[in-house]
Amino acid sequence: MAEKEKIQFRGKADREASEIVDRMRPEGINISEIAQQGFREKLRETLSDEEKIMLHQRYNEGEISEEVAEVLIGDALREIEREQDAFKMASKLDTRDVFQG
Numbered sequence: 001m002a003e004k005e006k007i008q009f010r011g012k013a014d015r016e017a018s019e020i021v022d023r024m025r026p027e028g029i030n031i032s033e034i035a036q037q038g039f040r041e042k043l044r045e046t047l048s049d050e051e052k053i054m055l056h057q058r059y060n061e062g063e064i065s066e067e068v069a070e071v072l073i074g075d076a077l078r079e080i081e082r083e084q085d086a087f088k089m090a091s092k093l094d095t096r097d098v099f100q101g
Contacts, residue, residue, distance in 0.1 A: 018031050018034075040074070043071070043072065044072065044073060044074050044076075047073065052072075052073045052076050053080065055069060055072050055073055056069065056073065056076075056077065056080045056081075059077070
């Protein structure tokens with residue numbers, strides 16, 4: 001996608017549906033916010049687990065900001081960090097006295 005390319009949604013039925021819901025609510029709806037949330041959700045769904053891990057690594061290395069990492073992998077950002085911490089803790093455990101039968 002070109003750097004200055006805009007994302008636009010041009011479905012007549014989509015626009016009409018959003019206008020109907022907007023009129024149903026006294027406070028209306030924020031189409032931009034709904035579109036942004038939907039875009040992020042679908043973008044995250046397209047990523048494989050391996051891609052999420054690669055993006056997390058790029059975040060750790062400072063190649064991408066926390067804000068961008070949050071957009072791309074959302075809750076997985078914290079989950080990966082928790083799993084890494086748990087692995088580090090487990091690898092430090094003294095297992096010399098553990099018996100396996």
